[in-house]
Amino acid sequence: MTVPRFATTSVRRATPRTLMILLLTALMAVSLVSLLIGAGSVGPGRALALLSGAQDSEARFIVWELRAPRTLIGIAVGMALGVAGALLQAVARNPLAEPGLLGVSAGAAFAVALALVLGASAATLRIPVAQLGALVGCVCVLSVARFRGVGNDPIRLVLAGAAFSGLLASLTSLILLYDQRAADEIRFWVIGSLAGRRLDDLFAVLPSMLIASVVVALIARPLAALALGERVASGLGHHPKLIRWLVVACVALLVGAATAIAGPIAFVGLVVPFVARAFAGPDIRRTLWFCLPIGPLMVLAADIISRVVVAPSELPLGVLTALCGAPVLIAVVRARRLPML
Amino acid sequence: MRVKTTLFKTRSMSAIFIKSGCLGMLCMLLSALVAGTAQARTLETAFGDVDIEGTPERVVTLYEGALDAAVAAGVTPLGAVTTRGGDNVAGYIEAHLGENLLAIMGVVREINIEAVLAQQPDLILAPAQLSDEQYQLLSRIAPTVVPLTQPLASDNWKDEARLYGEALNRQAAIAEAIEAVEDRAAEVAEALEKADVGGSTFLVRWMPGGPMVMSENLFAAGLLAQVGLDVQDGGLIGERGVHSDVLSLENLSQVDGDWLFLATLNEDGQAAVDAAKQSSAFTRLNVVQQDHVVPVDGQLWTSANGPLAAQAILDDIEAALLP
Numbered sequence: 001m002t003v004p005r006f007a008t009t010s011v012r013r014a015t016p017r018t019l020m021i022l023l024l025t026a027l028m029a030v031s032l033v034s035l036l037i038g039a040g041s042v043g044p045g046r047a048l049a050l051l052s053g054a055q056d057s058e059a060r061f062i063v064w065e066l067r068a069p070r071t072l073i074g075i076a077v078g079m080a081l082g083v084a085g086a087l088l089q090a091v092a093r094n095p096l097a098e099p100g101l102l103g104v105s106a107g108a109a110f111a112v113a114l115a116l117v118l119g120a121s122a123a124t125l126r127i128p129v130a131q132l133g134a135l136v137g138c139v140c141v142l143s144v145a146r147f148r149g150v151g152n153d154p155i156r157l158v159l160a161g162a163a164f165s166g167l168l169a170s171l172t173s174l175i176l177l178y179d180q181r182a183a184d185e186i187r188f189w190v191i192g193s194l195a196g197r198r199l200d201d202l203f204a205v206l207p208s209m210l211i212a213s214v215v216v217a218l219i220a221r222p223l224a225a226l227a228l229g230e231r232v233a234s235g236l237g238h239h240p241k242l243i244r245w246l247v248v249a250c251v252a253l254l255v256g257a258a259t260a261i262a263g264p265i266a267f268v269g270l271v272v273p274f275v276a277r278a279f280a281g282p283d284i285r286r287t288l289w290f291c292l293p294i295g296p297l298m299v300l301a302a303d304i305i306s307r308v309v310v311a312p313s314e315l316p317l318g319v320l321t322a323l324c325g326a327p328v329l330i331a332v333v334r335a336r337r338l339p340m341l
Numbered sequence: 342m343r344v345k346t347t348l349f350k351t352r353s354m355s356a357i358f359i360k361s362g363c364l365g366m367l368c369m370l371l372s373a374l375v376a377g378t379a380q381a382r383t384l385e386t387a388f389g390d391v392d393i394e395g396t397p398e399r400v401v402t403l404y405e406g407a408l409d410a411a412v413a414a415g416v417t418p419l420g421a422v423t424t425r426g427g428d429n430v431a432g433y434i435e436a437h438l439g440e441n442l443l444a445i446m447g448v449v450r451e452i453n454i455e456a457v458l459a460q461q462p463d464l465i466l467a468p469a470q471l472s473d474e475q476y477q478l479l480s481r482i483a484p485t486v487v488p489l490t491q492p493l494a495s496d497n498w499k500d501e502a503r504l505y506g507e508a509l510n511r512q513a514a515i516a517e518a519i520e521a522v523e524d525r526a527a528e529v530a531e532a533l534e535k536a537d538v539g540g541s542t543f544l545v546r547w548m549p550g551g552p553m554v555m556s557e558n559l560f561a562a563g564l565l566a567q568v569g570l571d572v573q574d575g576g577l578i579g580e581r582g583v584h585s586d587v588l589s590l591e592n593l594s595q596v597d598g599d600w601l602f603l604a605t606l607n608e609d610g611q612a613a614v615d616a617a618k619q620s621s622a623f624t625r626l627n628v629v630q631q632d633h634v635v636p637v638d639g640q641l642w643t644s645a646n647g648p649l650a651a652q653a654i655l656d657d658i659e660a661a662l663l664p
Contacts, residue, residue, distance in 0.1 A: 038589070038591045039589035039591050039592060040589060040591025040592045041591075041592070042591065058594070061621075061622075061625060062591050065621050065622070066590055066591055066622060067591075193550060195550050195551065195589065195590060196550050196551060196590050196620060196622075198619070198620075307589065307591075310586065311589065311592075312577065312588060312589055312592040312595070313585070313586035313587055313588060313589055314550075314587075314589045
C-alpha cells in the first residue's frame with residue numbers, strides 16, 4: 001500500500017487514458033484469476049481446461065455457479081463502496097470519511113440484524129432495511145460533522161464515527177444476547193463476505209445502484225464546484241444544500257446495497273478513493289471514474305486471498321480488507337500535512 | 342455429621358474419663374465404618390478427591406450432561422444451565438421434568454455464581470471444563486463434582502454419568518439407565534440392519550455461509566456409529582476440535598455421503614434445510630437428491646449428552662431411517 005506516494009510523482013505523468021486502460025486490464029486479469037482459484041479441489045489447471053472446452057461437470061459447477069457470481073458481486077460491491085467513499089469524502093471535505101469507519105456500514109448491518117430478530121425473513125426485506133440503516137448512519141455522522149469544530153478536524157470526525165460505530169456494534173451484541181439462536185445468522189452481518197451469495201441478490205440491488213449512478217452522474221459537476229467552497233458553488237448557480245442531501249442519499253443507496261449483498265466490508269471506501277486521487281489528482285469527477293476499476297480490483301484481490309489462506313475453509317472478506325486498509329488509515333493520519341478536500 | 346458429633350463427644354468424654362478413652366476411640370471408628378459403607382464416599386474428580394455423605398437433596402447442575410444424568414437417576418435439580426443458544430434447558434429434558442421449573446444458573450461458559458448461592462445447594466455437578474477460579478468459588482458453596490477432563494470421545498458421557506450418579510448416591514439407577522441405552526442402541530442397530538439402511542454419514546450444522554462438520558467423536562456421532570452407520574468427519578477437524586470451521590461451498594462434496602444429519606439450533610429444523618436448499622451447491626449433492634438429509638434438533642444432537650439424550654437421539658434415528 002505504498003503505491004500513492006510513488007504514484008503522485010511518476011505515474012501521474014502517464015495520461016489518465018493510459019492509466020485507465022492499464023487498470024481495466026488489471027481488473028480483467030484479476031477477474032480471470034478469481035474464476036481460476038478457490039478453496040476447493042478445482043485448481044487453475046482444471047478451471048483453465050474447462051474454459052477451453054473440456055467436459056468436467058464438477059469444475060463447471062464450481063467455476064460458473066460459485067466463482068462467477070461471487071466475482072460479479074465483488075465487482076459490484078467494489079464499485080459501490082469505492083464511489084460511496086469518494087462521495088462521502090468530498091461532501092464531508094475529509095479524506096478519512098469512509099462508510100465503514102464512520103458507521104454507515106455498521107448502521108446498515110445493525111438495521112438488518114434488528115429486522116432479523118424482529119422476524120423478517122432474511123431475503124425479502126434485507127435490501128431496503130440495509131439502505132434505510134445506511135441512510136440513518138450517514139445522516140447521524142454528517143450531523144456530527146456539522147458540530148462546531150468537529151467538521152474542520154478530520155481526525156475528530158473519525159473519532160466521532162468510531163464512537164458511533166462502537167455504539168452500533170454494542171447494540172448489535174445486545175441483539176445477539178437477546179436472541180442467541182439468531183447469532184449464527186447475524187454473525188454474517190458483523191463481518192462481510194462474498195461466499196455463498198447468489199446472483200439473485202445482485203439483481204435485487206442493481207436498480208438502486210443504477211439510480212445512484214445516474215444521480216452521481218448528474219451531480220458530479222456541482223460537486224466539483226462545491227470543492228471550491230460553498231459561496232463559489234452558489235455563485236455558479238448550484239444549490240449546495242440540495243447537492244449535499246443528494247450525495248448522502250447516493251451514499252446510503254450504494255453502501256446499503258453493498259452491505260445487503262456482502263455484509264459490512266470495512267476500509268474499501270477509504271483505500272479506493274485514496275489510490276484513485278493519487279492517479280486522478282484533486283478533481284472529484286476524475287476520481288470517481290478511477291474508483292470504478294480500483295474498487296473491484298481491491299475487493300476481488302482480497303476475496304481471492306480470503307479463499308486460499310485457510311482452505312478448505314474461507315476467511316471472511318471483511319477481515320482481509322481491514323488488514324489492507326488499516327495501514328492506509330495510519331499512513332494518511334501520520335502524513336505530515338493531512339490533505340484537506 | 343454423625344461422625345463429627347461422635348468425635349466431639351468422645352473427646353469431651355475422654356477428657357473426663359481417661360480410662361474410657363480407648364472405648365471412645367473404638368466407638369468413633371465403628372461409627373465411621375458404618376457411615377462409610379452406607380453413606381460417605383470419596384469421588385475422584387478433576388480437582389482431587391471430594392468427600393460426599395448421604396443422599397444430596399438440593400442439587401444444582403451446571404452442565405447439560407449432569408442435568409440429564411440427574412433426571413435419569415430420578416433427581417430433579419433445583420437449578421441448571423441453559424442449552425447452547427437457548428434461554429432455557431433443552432426441549433427434550435423439559436419433557437422429562439414435567440411441571441418442575443428449574444432455576445437458570447446462566448450458560449455453561451458463564452455460570453452465575455450468585456444464582457447458585459441463592460439455591461443453597463448441598464451438591465453441585467459441574468462440567469469437565471470448569472475453570473479453576475470458578476471451582477474455588479463453587480466448592481465453597483457446596484461439594485463440587487467435576488469429571489476428569491478426557492480427550493473428546495463419544496462415550497465420555499458414560500463415565501461422567503456414573504460419576505454424577507455416585508455423587509447423587511444413585512449408582513444403580515445410572516447403571517440401569519446406561520444399560521437401557523445400550524439395549525436400545527442394539528435394538529435400533531438390528532432394525533436398521535434388517536431394513537438394510539446404513540452407509541457413510543456426516544453430522545453437520547448449517548451456517549449461512551456453509552456447513553460446519555461435527556466431529557466423529559461427538560456424543561451423537563457415537564450413537565450413529567453404534568447403530569451401524571459409518572460416521573465420518575472427513576479429517577476436517579483438528580485434534581481437540583468439536584467441529585470444523587465453516588466449510589467453503591466449493592468443498593461441499595466432502596460431506597456428500599449416504600446420509601446427512603443437519604443439526605440446527607433453530608426450533609424448526611426444516612427451515613434450516615430450506616435455507617440450505619437455496620444454495621445450488623447444496624442441492625446438487627447426491628445425498629440431497631436422494632432425499633437422505635435428516636434435519637435434527639441441534640439442542641439435542643450437538644449440545645446435550647447423557648442417558649436420556651441418548652434415548653431421544655435413538656428415537657430420532659429410528660424415526661428418520663426406518664420406513
